[in-house]
Amino acid sequence: MTKIIKTVSEWQQLKRSDKIKNKKIGFVPTMGALHEGHLSLIRRSNVENGISVVSIFVNPTQFNDPSDLEKYPRTFESDVKLLRDLNVDYLFYPDYSEIYADHFKYKIIESDLSQILCGKFRPGHFEGVLTVVMKLLNIIRPDKAYFGEKDYQQYLLIDEMCKAFFLNVAIILCPIVREADGLALSSRNMLLSSNEKILAQRFPQLLKSEKSCEIIKNELEKLSFKVDYIEEIGNRRFGAVHIGKVRLIDNVEI
Ligand code: AMP
Numbered sequence: 001m002t003k004i005i006k007t008v009s010e011w012q013q014l015k016r017s018d019k020i021k022n023k024k025i026g027f028v029p030t031m032g033a034l035h036e037g038h039l040s041l042i043r044r045s046n047v048e049n050g051i052s053v054v055s056i057f058v059n060p061t062q063f064n065d066p067s068d069l070e071k072y073p074r075t076f077e078s079d080v081k082l083l084r085d086l087n088v089d090y091l092f093y094p095d096y097s098e099i100y101a102d103h104f105k106y107k108i109i110e111s112d113l114s115q116i117l118c119g120k121f122r123p124g125h126f127e128g129v130l131t132v133v134m135k136l137l138n139i140i141r142p143d144k145a146y147f148g149e150k151d152y153q154q155y156l157l158i159d160e161m162c163k164a165f166f167l168n169v170a171i172i173l174c175p176i177v178r179e180a181d182g183l184a185l186s187s188r189n190m191l192l193s194s195n196e197k198i199l200a201q202r203f204p205q206l207l208k209s210e211k212s213c214e215i216i217k218n219e220l221e222k223l224s225f226k227v228d229y230i231e232e233i234g235n236r237r238f239g240a241v242h243i244g245k246v247r248l249i250d251n252v253e254i
Helices: 008-018 037-049 066-071 075-087 125-140 149-164 187-191 192-201 204-208 211-221
Strands: 003-005 025-030 051-056 091-092 144-148 168-172 226-233 236-243 246-253
Touching: 003 008, 008 037, 008 125, 025 037, 025 125, 025 168, 037 051, 037 144, 051 075, 051 125, 091 125, 091 149, 125 149, 144 149, 149 168, 149 187, 149 246, 187 246, 192 204, 192 236, 204 211, 204 236, 204 246, 211 226
Parallel strands: 003 091, 025 051, 025 144, 051 091, 144 168
Antiparallel strands: 226 236, 236 246
């Protein structure tokens, strides 16, 4: 039975109890509206640890666009059911005030990788992400924390942050889970109309094609996507696009 924990002190008390004290803790931070992508991280945590903790917290400080935050899908009841089906031990489900007692006066700022790709198009986004992840890791104090390759830039920043601040946690990267048509699963996919969903398939298809970034960008624009960027860094091609009001990101190894 998944126990729902709302406060930091409740978790800290539990963590000292005999039930948890000597067990390895795996942690999967999420913003809810859970799908198979999230579940793949949770299954891996279950296999590799004695205790799994999942958090659901729609972190307002990482949303640069207030309307994106407002329409972000929230499906708490079905999320809890999925967690119970997977036998997750603990769901950490804090309120805003529990996480941001400081009103976001203290922030983690990274000055390099956070400025490109999504960082360039979503000012302040990674400050919000890194700050909340730092807080969550300091609260839960897991042995391992699981992140998806879909948000590869986010993974790199979190991994580097943990090293920079000597956090005693292993950051585990998990592969992208996709629909049969290639679209990377995302909570935001729920916001696509059925026509938009069909169009969305073209994004991963083009991203993994042999074509140049420039040609991919042009073809996506012809198909009515608004393209933030299609860019190659190292052996990876990254993309971010908008379909109507929904922003999608993806990346592929090249
Ligand atoms: P989110 O709830 O979108 O903040 O995502 C929580 C975690 O799940 C992040 O580490 C994401 O990278 C990961 N995730 C989201 N979608 C996928 C996916 N399709 N495949 C693998 N991991 C994912």
